[in-house]
Amino acid sequence: MxxxxxxxxxxxxxxxxxxxxxxxxxxxxxxxxxxxxxxxxxxxxDVRACTGRASGPAYAYLLGLYLGDGCISPQPRGGYALRIACGDAWPGLIDACEEAVRAVRPGNAVCRVHTQGCTMVTSYSNHWPCLFPQHGPGRKHERRIVLEPWQQAVVDEHPWDFVRGLIHSDGSRVVNHTTRIVAGEPRRYEYPRYFFTNRSEDIRRLCTDTLDALGVAWKRANACNISVARRESVALMDRFVGPKH
Incomplete structure (x- = not known):
């Protein structure tokens, strides 16, 4: 609000x-x-008491999705719409996003609004602004983004779900290829890595702070990109996050 x-x-x-x-x-x-x-x-x-906060792995995952590709907007007749943009190239992501929204607000309907190349997972509630107090005017990267203490407690309890939401919204898993000469013969090698891309320094810091807590090594690839490339760290990401599908 x-x-x-x-x-x-x-x-x-x-x-x-x-x-x-x-x-x-x-x-x-x-x-x-x-x-x-x-x-x-x-x-x-609001005539109905606001829930004020949420908990659990579904909320941690949805928080990551919201910080990456979500928005909240007031509606003409009251209440708010939560919209999470999910690329149509990853139908599994759309399903996972809808499941998380339903788990966080089981009493609210969820719909999918299709646009070109994208599906907006949408749900209406009076309580979205208190569940996501990072909501505010303007773009996220143009204002400060800080978690409330109760949100940080959820992230601390379910860090992998939070990271998974961030990667599934604004991240990717890619495979780099290179060729080396071994015993006189060219051999092709593959190096998987993860990227997280976001223009907000605050949101990137939330990602890297959580990766630090999980023991995942990362580097800043450029001004907006975080890279996870070490073999053992990629293995952890593959185990608990995985690529979008």
Whole structure:
């Protein structure tokens, strides 16, 4: 849920003559929410008690997916939509994402919305913002992303599920090939490795901190890429994470 100060700043932009479209692009707030705030700026109270937090391996996995390819948006008639973008090339990922959403919020319906090359696993609830307090206006890499203490406790308890969610959203397993001359004959060798790619320094740090705790060696490949290439570390990743499928 957007706080009152965010609502005031957003409406101030409208008052300065900016269109709803331009304000929505600048703030990440939907036009329908801005229109609603022009009628009532104070956040409404949810008549149902908010669950406040979640736990378990399904939540740890869904948290990784959300930080990578998820978003939460307010709906015109109230409530929020959680959307996780899953590439159609990996139907197993779509199934796993839907299973995690259902496990975290068993009382809410889950649907799949197909777009070009992508399926949005979508679920509606009043409680998504409190379950994912990293929700806010703007892109994740343009604002600070920090886990709440209760979320960090879930990650500490289920670190592999969290890493699996991050890799399945913004990561990949690739195989590098090289040829060496052995006893005068060329031999082809394969070197599997994992990558995690995200523009947010905070989210990359959440990934690498968890890898450190798991004893997985990693290196920064470039400004946005984390690489896991050592044989024993790749073996661990293969055992507990695995490639998208």
């Amino acid at each position: 957007y706080d009152l100060e965010t609502r005031r700043r957003t409406l101030a932009l409208v008052a300065r003559g900016h269109s709803l479209n331009s304000v929505s692009r600048m703030t990440g707030v939907s036009r329908s929410a801005i229109r609603a705030w022009r009628t009532r700026i104070e956040p409404g109270r």
